[in-house]
Amino acid sequence: MDLFAGCGGLTLGIAQAAHRHDVSLDVRLAVDFEAAPTKVFKTNFPKANVQEGAVESYFDGDLGASLTPQEAETLSIVGEVGILIGGPPCQGHSNLNNHTRRDDPKNRLYLRMARAAEVLRPRVVVIENVLAVVNDKQQVVSRTIVHLKKLGYDVATSRINLLKLGVAQTRKRHILLAVHRDALPFGFSAADLLQIEDHNSSPHDLRWAIGDLFDVRPKSFFDEAAVPNADSQRRMKYLFENDEYNLPNEHRPECHRGEHNYTSMYGRLWWDRPSQTITSGFATMGRGRFVHPGVPRCLTAHEAARIQGFPDYFKFVDERVKPRYELTRTDVQIIIGNAVPPPLTEALTSNLFDAGVLQAKDDSPQLLEDDYAAAAVDLAC
Ligand SMILES: C[S@@+](CC[C@H](N)C(=O)[O-])C[C@H]1O[C@@H](n2cnc3c(N)ncnc32)[C@H](O)[C@@H]1O
Structure with missing residues (x-):
């Protein structure tokens, strides 16, 4: 599931890693409110469920609250999700903007990722943003971490240098990785799985x-x-x-x-x-x-x-x-x-496949069944 999906740079990296691990990718939902990137996403992932719309209209509940009717519908359309990814808009955080912009209401969209995780309970959550996101006045990153931990995730963040992933560009990104504790293989932490920079390779020019x-x-x-x-x-x-x-x-x-x-x-x-x-x-x-x-x-x-x-x-x-x-x-x-350079999620998802956090559907245990039952009870109430 890809929120704020743009043309699908994050999804493409996952597709590349899945292909190399002989796993087919099923994009249950990709959402962006602009028509142009949505078209490019659809062209490149013709089987994906790509929707032009606002992320808040799919996840409209407060953090910690019971599922709203809309969220229950989103959950029923999407079903079980292995990995939830998203790069919420980041202009308000950018160091290129002045300090008042750090209070931009758009920055709160970051928290929609935490709510989406609460609704869907995926094994893995990946949130990409500019480095300056940590300076946000709303403290969206720390609030998201606290919430994800409450939901049972192990969470790590890192400043990833894309040059060290073979991208011919001086670009650094803030990445949050959350892996549900039930899906974490013995001896691994989210921080281990977020070690993706290759310190031995020489940068591409x-x-x-x-x-x-x-x-x-x-x-x-x-x-x-x-x-x-x-x-x-x-x-x-x-x-x-x-x-x-x-x-x-x-x-x-x-x-x-x-x-x-x-x-x-x-x-x-x-x-x-x-x-x-x-x-x-x-x-x-x-x-x-x-x-x-x-x-x-x-x-x-x-x-x-x-x-x-x-x-x-x-x-x-x-x-x-x-x-x-x-x-x-x-x-x-x-x-x-x-767009987010695909090598970012390609490297990260490869780690997740190699560690056994993500697997082909056929051999994956139904770890999340209990969570769905809990969500159903929630709704009935
Ligand atoms: C940084 S780009 C995402 C890039 C994308 N993750 C990729 O890998 O190529 C942010 C995207 O969020 C979309 N967007 C911004 N606010 C949105 C909202 N409230 N609902 C849906 N999409 C939104 C923008 O149209 C833009 O395409």
Whole structure:
């Protein structure tokens, strides 16, 4: 079950791990309230139950309260869930936002994950977010941990460096892993299972991620860089003619000159280093270091998707329906920028399979039967 599912980056990682462990994946419910990412999710997981809607409308009860009629219905549609995943919106937590935003009501959506766990009682809960989520004024992370522990979960959190998972990008994420004590194999803790960073591997650079896309012939806007405006063209020309990677102050807009910490803005990427964090601004020079290392243009959607760790078989644009694509260039940029790199859940779920926390349905014991009986009694009351 994937909440705040976007295009399905978290689910894709699980699907990849399941495939490697010869287990089929059954996506009982994936929910996002935006139409565009929902379409991409459906295209890539045609058998999944993907719904466009608000997560709060599926889980509308208070923490600790009896199931609401809507939650009982959600439970009856979904049934037994092995793993509940979600990346609630995180703008309010981001360090790029000012401090008042740490009190953003959107941050409370994090707690919907705790409520969903209370309703569904999955074996495993995974919540992904920005590192700054721990600074939230509502203390959503600690409240979620307390609640999950009350529900019988062993809980661990970690700051995961995606570079150490083979993603060619300097991106770190806050991950909460909760494993129900009944599903924890002897001798394991959630903290053990959350050890996923590979400290021995050398990081992948940009050449590794996108070197082969350098002169690909575009079939759609997916492989075509956005056309820069005249100012950006002039700035890119400067970078290339002077073999520079950072734009000097005098070439920046007036308001970006003087003392600033925005060296990477208007910058050019390096072939032999990982990319900076990909955001939905990857097609615009003034929104980060997004100029291609070898040609005066910003990244294409295909390049950004690769840097986010998506394989080429994952379709963001249906190129067969040219010239009227279902999604716009902006839709695709937002979807890719919002996505979670699949290698994250691939590594984590592999650990869960290897430890026996998750198994193919046929040989999994019915550990959660009692919980369903309890939920039914709850409802009857
Ligand atoms: C960070 S993105 C999720 C990325 C996704 N987990 C992935 O792996 O690709 C957050 C998503 O939450 C969705 N969203 C925000 N608030 C929502 C809500 N109240 N109900 C449903 N979806 C919501 C947004 O549309 C966005 O696609």
